[in-house]
Amino acid sequence: MSVRRLAEDTVQPAAFAFSKENAAWAEATINKYPKGREQSAIIPLLMRAQEQDGWVTRSAIESIADMLGMPYIRALEVATFYTQFQLKPVGSRAHVQVCGTTPCMLRGAEDLIKVCKKKIAAEPFALNESGTLSWEEVECQGACVNAPMVMIFKDTFEDLTPERLEQIIDLFDAGEKAEVKPGPQADRIYSAPVGGPTTLQTPEPAVKKTARASKAADKKAVSVPPANAAKPKTAADVTNPTLKTPATARKEAAKIAKTEGETVDKSKPAKKPR
Incomplete structure (x- = not known):
């Protein structure tokens, strides 16, 4: 710079x-x-x-x-x-700052500079005949993803073509800057793809969607037991005198012990509850 x-x-x-x-x-x-x-x-x-x-x-x-x-x-x-500050008199209606840094240069900044030379003045900072317009080339203005771009006072105008920049300059010179909306001048919102989103938009095949829904339903059916489901009993539970009477406790203990491979001494009566 x-x-x-x-x-x-x-x-x-x-x-x-x-x-x-x-x-x-x-x-x-x-x-x-x-x-x-x-x-x-x-x-x-x-x-x-x-x-x-x-x-x-x-x-x-x-x-x-x-x-x-x-x-x-x-x-x-x-x-x-900061190049946003103008240190000498500039156009009263528009001072066009053309970004010439690499991204904008690769996307056509040189053509925008040619427009400024034709529509405003041959040299930077020179005023047009009526004193309403001027221009300069500046360093990066931070809108690389929407290159090429220019800044006019506090507003940026991006995704420019030479033809669109000519229109913008004419509107500012005519005192109709309100007719120009700042931001991208192409069919996009901010830095979204031109023409709208183009990724992750393919409809999912019906077969895959049905299979995934069925799998999710099966998983839900077997993974969560009912809230009121009884817990499995163990020999320790049924021999607990606080839970069963002695006779019932012995019968259930023998039955569960047989299942678990345990041996229960039937000669010893279960202790009576206190």
Whole structure:
């Protein structure tokens, strides 16, 4: 990325001040941050200054730095690092930032740049004849999956063709930006496949579905015993004098012992319950 510098002093205004509405918004924004961390509001305040004046001036950077109690150089570092901040006058109706990083380049960014040169100006940052449009090439804007794309102020326009970009530029230049919906310009929702989902949509064969349902029913039928089912008895259970009378206990104990391969001494009577 090339070095970004402030505009020449000849175009810099002498002072900057937020409008009454923006000043109240800026104060509320600063108050969202913990005490001692107010400088974290530098990005939203610079962006609001750009929305107010169309670009970020030297006086705006210094004024915001004073509001946040930070050195001018720190505020200048932020303003010159992010390409979303315009450091010189740009088109009043649209400044088109064309992503030229590898994914967008592979998907046709060079053709989008040709459109900007034809519709706006031959060189980056140069204004068109009416001063309403300008353009530049920038680094990745984070919409690689929907390449190629451009950003116009805060909105991104993705899945572009040269023809669609020409239409968008004409609408902005005519003051009809509301007619352009941000986001993908192709038949897709965000980063979903073009044309809608194409995977995991094949209907399941009826034979396989029936077999799976039958197997699940069989498993359910044998896996869970009835809640009131009696538990198997053991010799210890039936010889327990607290459960049976002596005679009954001896009979059932002999029967179960025979089944379990045990021997029960019939000569010893079961103990009477206490």
